[in-house]
Amino acid sequence: MLDQFDLSPLVTPAMDWFQVNKRDLPWRRDRDPYHIWVSEIMLQQTRVEAVKPYYQGFLAALPSIADLAACPQDQLNKLWEGLGYYSRVRNMQKAAEVIMEKFGGQMPSDYDAILSLPGIGPYTAGAISSIAFDLPAPAVDGNVLRILARVSEDDIDIKSDLAKKRAQAALEGVMPASGSGIFNQAMMEIGATACLPNGDPLCGQCPWKKYCLANRHGSWDHLPVRSKGKPRRIEERTVFIVRNGSRVVIDRRPDRGLLAGLYEFPNVREHLSEEAALAYAEQMGYEPLRIRRLEEARHIFSHVEWRMIGYEIRVSDAELAKEMVENVPADKISWPVDIGEISRKYAIPSAFAAYAKAIQLERGPKREDRVMGL
Ligand code: SF4
The missing domain is CATH 3.90.79.10 (Nucleoside Triphosphate Pyrophosphohydrolase)
Structure with missing residues (x-):
């Protein structure tokens, strides 16, 4: 169970592993909060390879938050064409308008202020805060819930609010004072390249293999537990x-x-x-x-x-x-x-x-x- 599992020995191995094994992705080349925000919104429910050309095209067309705020709706939708979940980009524009009005056109460097923006939930606020501003905020998404469920052999339904709250609290307790963005990205990378959502996890390549209870007991194939949604x-x-x-x-x-x-x-x-x-x-x-x-x-x-x-x-x-x-x-x-x-x-x-x-x-x-x- 995650609430009885000590995550503190996992932080440094994850960060060290990430520095050596991270993929070279366009949004990892700088720490501009606008760039991180765009990439994090695009990556929700969309594969990395699919996002790359959109990310580059979007920033070429709208290089600043001011450009995003002023973009005509048809052009904005065209830039997002094929990415799906178009409310994401509509909310980004609403948030850009708020940033222009309230924050002088700059992404605020405060977790609660970022969280208050339209379309930004705790995950995205945590990602921007930690990666751009080195604030010790966790970024809990489905990947992080999956790897935490496996490493601590926790059979909670990861779709439940309780699972998210517990993961948030457990990570808040171990966020490094410096390098929180590296730690968050390391967990995202473990979820994307080792502890895969479909198919067998690649435990041999995972920095947590020594500590992971699912690896030790071979229980990864029934973790995480996910309740079934309503049929479409x-x-x-x-x-x-x-x-x-x-x-x-x-x-x-x-x-x-x-x-x-x-x-x-x-x-x-x-x-x-x-x-x-x-x-x-x-x-x-x-x-x-x-x-x-x-x-x-x-x-x-x-x-x-x-x-x-x-x-x-x-x-x-x-x-x-x-x-x-x-x-x-x-x-x-x-x-x-x-x-x-x-x-x-x-x-x-x-x-x-x-x-x-x-x-x-x-x-x-x-x-x-x-x-x-x-
Ligand atoms: S050791 Fe294996 S099961 Fe455990 S977190 Fe790593 S990849 Fe996942």
Whole structure:
């Protein structure tokens, strides 16, 4: 159990190991609090390799907290396109506005002030405080909970608030007076490269192998204990690529709710047959010339799973030239846009990736214009 386990002998071996074994990651090259903040928010629920190009593109486009605060919403969403959980970047912008108003444009060097910012919880506040400002604040995330559960052979449900509180308290008791950021990053690194979340942990490479009860007893395969969440709701959708040549209809999603303020291809919440899809297109105000069935796709959000079918519907120029399409709900805007322009300006979330691919629409941060911040 963690509350009966002495963590103090683990601190120095973890820090020494980290100095030798740390991966060279772009956000480890300086201790700028804005850079650390951006990387920590991007890394939540996203793999390191996926984050790298986004991190570089984001900072090239928005090099300061002032730039983030002033960034138009469409550009901000475009910089985040494909990373998912877009509320993260909306909250970052809200926090940047607070930093501009209350803290003179500089990230405050105080744990409680950092924690008070929108979208920043105890983990992120701990990471920024310790890495940028060397404050002795723990940064407890799922990785840290996993390695602590294993090292102390603790079978508490790591999704519970009690597990987080206990880990926070246990680490507060052993944070080094200097180098707390190194210690926090060392635990993150152990979780990422040795005490793996899926598959067997690589105990031979772990600085805690001598101390770890799960390693000693071979109990790592049933640790940590994680309660099962609620099953996801399944939603069936039909996605429409309504196009003429290189012009395709996109909608803007409402400002609240799932994928708020992002762009999408028109879609309905049911699976439609080809005949029903043609009828629906006519009801939307188009005269279809041809229809082609597209591949099926699936997208998993935290609480819902979309199971999608799609149709490409070719329509005449005159039909597609209509500025606004009839029968579109009032909170949506629907208009035809050149594929190249969508690629440059409008963020299409990954849920529609299969349909974006079907029209060779480029998404994500790899294009040069994104890195240049245009
Ligand atoms: S020794 Fe093995 S089980 Fe224990 S913390 Fe290290 S990698 Fe995880």
